[in-house]
Amino acid sequence: LCSILPDYIYSNVLPLLLESLETGDFNCRHGALHAIGDICVGLKNRDHISVDLVDKINNTLTVLDTRGSFRGSGGDEMRGAVCYFIEKISNAGVTLTGKTIKAWQEFLDVCIVNPEQFVGVQAMSVGALRGFSYQYYTESNPEVWSGIVEHYTSHIRHEFTATRVGSALALSVLPGCVLNQDTMVLLNLLPPCTKVQSKSETSLAECRVSAVKAITNVQLVCQCNSETRARIYAVLLECLEDYSTDSRGDIGSYVREAAMTCLMKCNQFILSKGHPTINLTFTRDLKLELVRGFLQQSVEKIDRTRQVAMEALHHLVHSELELTEHDSLRAAVPLLPTLSSSVILPKTEKEKEAVAMHEGEVFLQNVEYNNPNVLFPRSMVLLTSPNYIISFLRGLVVSIGGLTESLVKASSSAFVDYLTEHEQDLQSVCDGLMKVLVSDYKNDRVVVPLFKTVELMLTNVILDDEMGNGFVAKFVHQIKLELKGCGSVGKLLATLSPLANCLQFTDNSCVLSQIMLLLCHRYPRVRKGMADAFYTALVTFDDVISNTEEISQILEETVWEDPNDIDELRAKRNKICDLVGVSQPKLLKSSKPKPKASTVEQFDSYSDLVGRAGY
Numbered sequence: 001l002c003s004i005l006p007d008y009i010y011s012n013v014l015p016l017l018l019e020s021l022e023t024g025d026f027n028c029r030h031g032a033l034h035a036i037g038d039i040c041v042g043l044k045n046r047d048h049i050s051v052d053l054v055d056k057i058n059n060t061l062t063v064l065d066t067r068g069s070f071r072g073s074g075g076d077e078m079r080g081a082v083c084y085f086i087e088k089i090s091n092a093g094v095t096l097t098g099k100t101i102k103a104w105q106e107f108l109d110v111c112i113v114n115p116e117q118f119v120g121v122q123a124m125s126v127g128a129l130r131g132f133s134y135q136y137y138t139e140s141n142p143e144v145w146s147g148i149v150e151h152y153t154s155h156i157r158h159e160f161t162a163t164r165v166g167s168a169l170a171l172s173v174l175p176g177c178v179l180n181q182d183t184m185v186l187l188n189l190l191p192p193c194t195k196v197q198s199k200s201e202t203s204l205a206e207c208r209v210s211a212v213k214a215i216t217n218v219q220l221v222c223q224c225n226s227e228t229r230a231r232i233y234a235v236l237l238e239c240l241e242d243y244s245t246d247s248r249g250d251i252g253s254y255v256r257e258a259a260m261t262c263l264m265k266c267n268q269f270i271l272s273k274g275h276p277t278i279n280l281t282f283t284r285d286l287k288l289e290l291v292r293g294f295l296q297q298s299v300e301k302i303d304r305t306r307q308v309a310m311e312a313l314h315h316l317v318h319s320e321l322e323l324t325e326h327d328s329l330r331a332a333v334p335l336l337p338t339l340s341s342s343v344i345l346p347k348t349e350k351e352k353e354a355v356a357m358h359e360g361e362v363f364l365q366n367v368e369y370n371n372p373n374v375l376f377p378r379s380m381v382l383l384t385s386p387n388y389i390i391s392f393l394r395g396l397v398v399s400i401g402g403l404t405e406s407l408v409k410a411s412s413s414a415f416v417d418y419l420t421e422h423e424q425d426l427q428s429v430c431d432g433l434m435k436v437l438v439s440d441y442k443n444d445r446v447v448v449p450l451f452k453t454v455e456l457m458l459t460n461v462i463l464d465d466e467m468g469n470g471f472v473a474k475f476v477h478q479i480k481l482e483l484k485g486c487g488s489v490g491k492l493l494a495t496l497s498p499l500a501n502c503l504q505f506t507d508n509s510c511v512l513s514q515i516m517l518l519l520c521h522r523y524p525r526v527r528k529g530m531a532d533a534f535y536t537a538l539v540t541f542d543d544v545i546s547n548t549e550e551i552s553q554i555l556e557e558t559v560w561e562d563p564n565d566i567d568e569l570r571a572k573r574n575k576i577c578d579l580v581g582v583s584q585p586k587l588l589k590s591s592k593p594k595p596k597a598s599t600v601e602q603f604d605s606y607s608d609l610v611g612r613a614g615y
Contacts, residue, residue: 002042014039018056026074036060044092057089058100061107076118076431079111083124090131093445101136108132109151112170115160122166129172139177148174149182153189156211161204166212169191176221178374183222190215191235194255195242201245205251212239216262220269226280229270231481233286236263240293241303243445256297257308263290264312277497287323290316292391299379299395299411301402306332306375307514322324325385332379372399379542384425387563389432391441397436400456415453416460420585426463430471433457437478443492447482452495458501468505475503476510492518492526500533504541512582519573520585524561527569531560547579 002009012362017039021034036057043049055179061082064070086104089096096104111125137145156169171179171186181187196202196473218224219232239259242252267290270278294316297309310333317329376399382392398412419426433454441447454475463471479495486492498516502511518530540549545551559571574584 002053008261009039010043012484014043014053018053018060021060022067024067024529026069026078029069030074030081031079033078033085037085037092039086040092040094043195045137046219048244049094054095054272057094058097059084061100063102068600070369076121080118080121080124082107083111083121083128087124087128087131090128090135093135096136098144105148107143108348110167113152113158113163114166115158115162122162122169124165126169126173127325133173133178134175137178147180148178149185153182153185156189161207163206163211164193164204168207168214172210172217174217174221176223179218183218183224183228185323186215186218187228187231190218194239196244201594203246204253205244205254207243208239208242208255211256212236212258212262216265219266228267229281230283230286233263233281233290235270236266237289237293238458240297250302253302253305257305260297260312263293264475265317266320267312267316271321273392278468280282282321284324287321288387291323291329292388295330295388296391299376299392301399301404301407302396303372306372310375322388328381328385328388334378372407376411376414377417380414383418383429383432384422386428388429390435391434393429393432394440397433397446397450397453399449401452412456416456417437419457419461426461427467429457430463430467434471434474434478437482442482443479444488448491448494451498455498455501458498458504463505465506468502469507472502472505472508473510477513479514489525492521493522495528496529496533499530503537504544506544508544509582510588513585516573516582517585519560519576520566520570524563527560531555531558545580549560551576551579 014036015103017032017036020028023029029199040057048198059451064078066080108125108129108284111121112129119600120245133145149171152167155163156171158164158167158436171190171357190211194208194215196208201207213230217236219229224232226458241256242255242259243250244252244255272280291313292307294313298306300309313329314333317323317326317333323329377395380390382388385392396411398413398417399407402408402411417430435571437447437450440450476499479499483492483495499511499515499518502508503515515530515534519527519534521527535552538545538555542548554572558569560569562569570587577584
């Protein structure tokens with residue numbers, strides 16, 4: 001209506017709405033705030049607004065406070081309306097007095113850092129602060145915004161989560177003129193806030209996400225040299241390793257997604273308009289780390305995270321930067337006109353031409369980058385890339401060994417199909433898996449699904465004997481290190497089938513030795529599972545192991561989960577050792593002295609307790 005009847009809105013509607021703020025009707029005041037803000041934006045191009053109306057706009061907060069609008073159950077709704085009003089007034093560029101600017105800033109501060117504030121109000125107040133600060137905080141009036149950075153940084157480590165989140169989000173929207181003088185303070189204060197400092201902070205993912213946004217804002221609005229930019233990039237890349245979990249699940253995914261989004265913003269900012277520090281910032285090592293980080297996230301188990309990672313990777317691969325092995329990356333991440341969860345359906349001939357893929361590739365309808373049936377087959381080409389295979393496998397094994405059936409099926413079938421068609425890449429994949437297993441030592445998040453990936457590969461892909469023997473020797477050695485002192489039944493059970501499948505190769509003495517150890521493990525479930533997996537391997541690979549019938553009979557007739565007759569189980573295990581030709585495991589004596597038998601009678605301690613109680 002402002003564009004159709006600007007004079008009528010200005011002369012009749014706006015004064016009426018300003019007067020309605022003084023009524024006793026809560027709903028009327030609430031709606032009037034929204035309407036006034038929108039009208040001011042609609043009339044922002046008007047040459048002149050009367051002094052009387054500007055004064056009433058400046059006094060809005062005072063009028064509402066006098067009416068007690070922020071008290072009671074409707075206080076949060078009214079605060080949200082005021083934040084919306086402030087944001088729109090700022091966008092309209094209405095002239096405010098110094099007193100009004102200070103009052104509105106104090107109001108926003110309360111909404112942002114108050115730990116008892118409603119979450120929606122806090123988000124609206126941060127949005128209002130963005131427009132408010134960019135409109136009314138300039139280098140010519142430092143007295144207006146002096147001390148605001150110190151105010152928010154003093155609450156960045158507050159005991160209440162909401163206060164921490166609000167303070168960091170406020171720092172993420174302030175303009176460069178406010179933050180420039182405190183750049184080093186922020187660079188020293190914010191990086192620790194993006195990490196898990198203690199177990200009590202594990203579940204505070206929202207705090208880490210807001211800190212990531214704050215430090216990104218320093219990159220975007222402050223005057224930073226190449227060293228400072230590299231430091232910020234290092235912090236954001238480190239956030240890609242946040243895999244913290246709590247009762248909600250993988251809450252670290254929120255931090256990783258925020259970090260990838262912020263990295264993409266930083267890339268766009270530096271690449272736009274030929275930023276002077278582009279060559280100093282994007283070193284070869286940084287470009288490699290960016291691609292590796294995005295690749296790992298692009299093939300992990302969470303659909304939402306894969307979508308964000310592929311968008312960031314798509315922008316990086318098809319930017320003006322020259323990347324290592326650029327052709328392989330472009331094949332795995334083709335150029336698409338849009339990246340969103342919506343289905344792309346070209347209709348006209350022009351639209352079909354517009355969505356044609358990079359380098360003449362055929363366009364696939366219904367392409368979704370977070371669709372595993374599309375993503376994984378296309379991405380497998382990166383298994384040939386020596387610079388990216390480790391990062392790619394670190395993400396891929398998590399999907400293959402995951403719990404979601406559709407994801408496991410899509411990733412597993414793509415992995416097996418690729419290795420079956422490209423046998424020349426088997427050695428590099430085996431070496432890559434071993435490097436991942438070594439680098440993620442005792443990291444069960446990666447190691448356990450990696451065991452399942454090895455089982456999948458040994459079951460479905462034919463390795464020649466020479467390659468298999470070399471891989472098995474390294475794999476079994478690493479299993480021994482992983483299982484040393486391991487008390488996780490899930491991890492122990494995950495090693496059983498891969499171990500049994502390693503028996504298909506001729507040089508399997510190290511495998512048999514490890515199997516013999518697990519046949520008499522202290523956990524009955526592990527003993528039973530190992531016996532079953534060993535029996536299945538004997539039936540499958542009967543040409544590799546001798547005396548299979550006698551060994552199978554012992555495995556079938558023995559109750560391996562029996563917790564009361566471990567000595568008999570050891571005797572049968574030792575007999576199997578003799579049949580397969582490996583040395584019998586020796587029982588190590590504990591170095592800890594046995595506790596002396598107590599000579600106190602059964603009820604002496606109870607009698608002592610009764611006596612001390614005064615009965």
